[in-house]
Amino acid sequence: MEIEAESAKEAGTISYMARSMVMATLPHRAVKGSEFVRKNGAYTLSLLSPSNVGLPYGSLPRLLISWVTTEAVRTKERELILGDTLSEFMRELDIVPTGGRWGSITRLKNQMKRLFASSVRATFDDGDSFAVGSVNIVDAANLWWDPKDPKQTTMWKSSLLLGEKFFREIIDSPVPIDMRALKALRQSPMALDIYTFLTYRMSYLSKPTVIPWESLQAQMGAEFSPTSEGARNFKKKFLMHLKRVKLIYNELDVNDQKAGLLLKPSRTHVLKLK
Structure with missing residues (x-):
């Protein structure tokens, strides 16, 4: 209403969403391995992650991608500041901080690690033409928050440096939502x-x-x-x-x-x- x-x-x-993540989406639930493939016609998206980290999945990475895209469109900057405290950042995602093994803090940090360690390979193959390109979602991620004290301000600000190609794509053609x-x-x-x-x-x-x-x-x-x-x-x-x-x-x-x-x-x- x-x-x-x-x-x-x-x-x-x-807000905005990265177009590449709309055309071929992330896993819905945990999957084995370090590569996840989805197709949209001649377009194929391969999500790659280090085997010791794992692939992102579920709703949290989608909310994170939307926040990253929206913030990049708003600031026009590759480097994004995530906030002075973990609680502050979670409020922006409309997540209530809860502790413990299955709490929202643990789950968010786990999915942030998985997402920001991932890269994307996109291919286009219609039988006649072929193209391939690789994109890093972030070139650097610095998360200094203390998960045991989400309200604690740290000496250094947590930040992301978006990959140049990913940044250019979300700036040039974001999807309004x-x-x-x-x-x-x-x-x-x-x-x-x-x-x-x-x-x-x-x-x-x-x-x-x-x-x-x-x-x-x-x-x-x-x-x-x-x-x-x-x-x-x-x-x-x-x-x-x-x-x-x-x-x-x-x-x-x-x-x-x-x-x-x-x-x-x-x-x-x-x-x-x-």
């Missing part, structure tokens, strides 16, 4: 992916388009098996989370069809600012 009553611009909640929507959907990484993807697609969709279920599964459901049963399970879960997204993005005009998801031109959830 709050989102319907007041636009993101009026509410001051316009509403931070209130991320907060409302944060319990489900798939719901976050559906929201950001459809917000992006509607920003340039000019005619009704059907996206095959196989393509959507390759893009957002790599954890599901490629069998017919896996495809049914993915579709069922996707449609369940789509209902939640449509409650927030009520101008979204999409329909379930046997061949795939039918997208009709709709007002994008957040208009691009000039």
Whole structure:
């Protein structure tokens, strides 16, 4: 109701997401190994991480990427200051600091380590043309906070130095989103992916388009098996989370069809600012 009553611009909640992370998304849950691959048509994204660190997964890395992208767009700086204290930074993510092995502090720092140690390799191959490029999300990360005392101010400020290519991409072509929507959907990484993807697609969709279920599964459901049963399970879960997204993005005009998801031109959830 709050989102319907007041636009993101009026509410001051316009945020951004890196386009590359919208086109092919992060793992939804913990996965084995040090490489994760997702596809979107001829576009393939490979997420690589040191084997002793592990791959990022779940909602927290998505919130972190949105914060990084938004802050870079706002400041136009590669070096981002994360705040004087861990508690201060967690407030910006709307996370209540809790301790312990399974507390929010432990989980956030674990996912920050995984995300900032990762690199991305993007390839384009349509059979005729081929292109490949590698991107570091960050070139340097300095996290000096004390997790045992999240309110403690440290001598040095925690900071990130974004990779040059990643910084240029998020500055040149960020995807506008509403931070209130991320907060409302944060319990489900798939719901976050559906929201950001459809917000992006509607920003340039000019005619009704059907996206095959196989393509959507390759893009957002790599954890599901490629069998017919896996495809049914993915579709069922996707449609369940789509209902939640449509409650927030009520101008979204999409329909379930046997061949795939039918997208009709709709007002994008957040208009691009000039």
